[in-house]
Amino acid sequence: MSGTVISYDVGMARWEPNARGRLERAALELFLERGFEQTTVAEIARRAGLTERTFFRHFADKREVLFPGGGALQELLVQAVAAAPDSTTPIDAVAAALQAAAPWFQERGDYPRQRQAVIASNPELQERELIKLAALAAAIAGALRQRGVPEPAASLAAEAGIAVFKIAFDRWVSSTGQPDLTHLIQDSLDELKAVTAGN
Amino acid sequence: MSGTVISYDVGMARWEPNARGRLERAALELFLERGFEQTTVAEIARRAGLTERTFFRHFADKREVLFPGGGALQELLVQAVAAAPDSTTPIDAVAAALQAAAPWFQERGDYPRQRQAVIASNPELQERELIKLAALAAAIAGALRQRGVPEPAASLAAEAGIAVFKIAFDRWVSSTGQPDLTHLIQDSLDELKAVTAGN
Numbered sequence: 001m002s003g004t005v006i007s008y009d010v011g012m013a014r015w016e017p018n019a020r021g022r023l024e025r026a027a028l029e030l031f032l033e034r035g036f037e038q039t040t041v042a043e044i045a046r047r048a049g050l051t052e053r054t055f056f057r058h059f060a061d062k063r064e065v066l067f068p069g070g071g072a073l074q075e076l077l078v079q080a081v082a083a084a085p086d087s088t089t090p091i092d093a094v095a096a097a098l099q100a101a102a103p104w105f106q107e108r109g110d111y112p113r114q115r116q117a118v119i120a121s122n123p124e125l126q127e128r129e130l131i132k133l134a135a136l137a138a139a140i141a142g143a144l145r146q147r148g149v150p151e152p153a154a155s156l157a158a159e160a161g162i163a164v165f166k167i168a169f170d171r172w173v174s175s176t177g178q179p180d181l182t183h184l185i186q187d188s189l190d191e192l193k194a195v196t197a198g199n
Numbered sequence: 200m201s202g203t204v205i206s207y208d209v210g211m212a213r214w215e216p217n218a219r220g221r222l223e224r225a226a227l228e229l230f231l232e233r234g235f236e237q238t239t240v241a242e243i244a245r246r247a248g249l250t251e252r253t254f255f256r257h258f259a260d261k262r263e264v265l266f267p268g269g270g271a272l273q274e275l276l277v278q279a280v281a282a283a284p285d286s287t288t289p290i291d292a293v294a295a296a297l298q299a300a301a302p303w304f305q306e307r308g309d310y311p312r313q314r315q316a317v318i319a320s321n322p323e324l325q326e327r328e329l330i331k332l333a334a335l336a337a338a339i340a341g342a343l344r345q346r347g348v349p350e351p352a353a354s355l356a357a358e359a360g361i362a363v364f365k366i367a368f369d370r371w372v373s374s375t376g377q378p379d380l381t382h383l384i385q386d387s388l389d390e391l392k393a394v395t396a397g398n
Contacts, residue, residue, distance in 0.1 A: 091395050126333070127326035134329055152366045152387060157394045159362035166358065167351045188351060195356045196290050196395040 020058045020068075022048040027065040028111065031118045036062075036125060063128045066115055074139045076101050081143035090149045094140055094161030095189045098168075102181040105169075116173040137162045164188040219257045219267075221247040226264040227310065230317045235261075235324060262327045265314055273338045275300050280342035289348045293339055293360030294388045297367075301380040304368075315372040336361045363387040 026047035030039040041062050045055045059065045080097035088096065105112050119125040141151075141158035149157065168184040225246035229238040240261050244254045258264045279296035287295065304311050318324040340350075340357035348356065367383040 089394075123330065127330045130329035130333055131322065131326045134325070152370070152390055153394050155366050156362060156387065156391045159365065160359055160391060160395060163355060163358035163362060167354050171351070188355065191351055192355045192359060193395050195288075195352050196359060196392050 019048070019050055019054055023050065023055055023058060024065055024068050027062075028114055028118065031066075032114060036118055036122045063125055066118060066125060067128065067132055073101060073104060074136055076104065077136060078139050078143045081140055082146060084147075086147075090144050090147075090153060090157035091160060091189070091193075093144065093147070094157050095164065095185060097140065097143075098161060098165045099182045099185050102185065105172075106181055113173045133162050133166065160192060164192050167191075218247070218249055218253055222249060222254055222257060223264055223267050224310075226261075227313055227317065230265075231313060235317055235321045262324055265317060265324060266327065266331055272300060272303060273335055275303065276335060277338050277342045280339055281345060283346075285346075289343050289346075289352060289356035290359060290388070290392075292343065292346070293356055294363065294384060296339065296342075297360060297364045298381045298384050301384065304371075305380055312372045332361050332365065359391060363391050366390075 023044060027039070027044045030043055030047055039062075041055050042052050044062075044065065045052045055065075077097045077100075080100040081093050084093035084096055119129050137155075137158045140161060141155045144154035144157055145151070165185060165188070168181065168188040171188075172179060172181045172184050222243060226238070226243045229243055229246055238261075240254050241251050243261075243264065244251045254264075276296045276299075279299040280292050283292035283295055318328050336354075336357045339360060340354045343353035343356055344350070364384060364387070367380065367387040370387075371378060371380045371383050
């Protein structure tokens, strides 16, 4: 039986419905229970009822399991920047894209808050989070250049947009109420505009 | 003789003048010659004429040797934010602090450009660079709060300032001429102000 399972595992990913999501949830449970360092990939796979081999087919390393969605978020942001009306300024196009992504987080229940608690506990995870945000900023800057925004304006708008998002997201995950992430992004953008206007 | 050196090494750091600087230069040489992954800490120490033990007294791991100065840059930025006139807006106080730090980079000759080439070649080094920048942003935000700037304005001004710096620094290291980093920071700040004003 075990041999049969392994054979499916190598050749027939369709026998593992939502393996990726199961691994993500199992990993978060274990990280919250035992801590990130104390959890092995083998334990994550076991908790998810899958094999280590399946884990590594979906994630390059243990850290990656905390960064769900593959490139889906980036794709969503790039398309939303591209879809903004021509008259929209670069920073507003970026903010609109980030707001369009808000449901992507808000539909996940407790997951984003629990995930953030794990990331906050581990410098290596913080590093990975930062490089993911830098990759999003680079992708957004590329989408702005496609709209004809020159450099360095494109990169500055993208980086400033990511700063706006980080601060809104921190407020959202650390809030005890259920504030709307879309509104927090707008508030954060308004604050940035006030700060850079030098009022 | 080797025993004597080891004995000095453990107890008498004063027998290793500028061990930190020697290790930084040796590491950069080796990273440029062989690549970051292909270089060991033992090789860096040997090139510097020091021991591995001395390396690890100065740096927590191989990546850290590319982040010189310990907390000196952060201290310089925090003090410069604190020293800005009361009438200075938060974003201008941050920009002035970053400009005050420009000579810290410009006095190092080819080091910053060579170092950036190594970092660009390795995702783990990019992650470390990003968490260092995030730590600088957090320290700057703290210095702004000390000036009475409330949150989230303090964090937004600090993050926006770091974005300004990143883009100015990228332009500086990738430039073939010898542009003045202080001017590039001012240009980048002016661009950010224009971008967020939604012109």
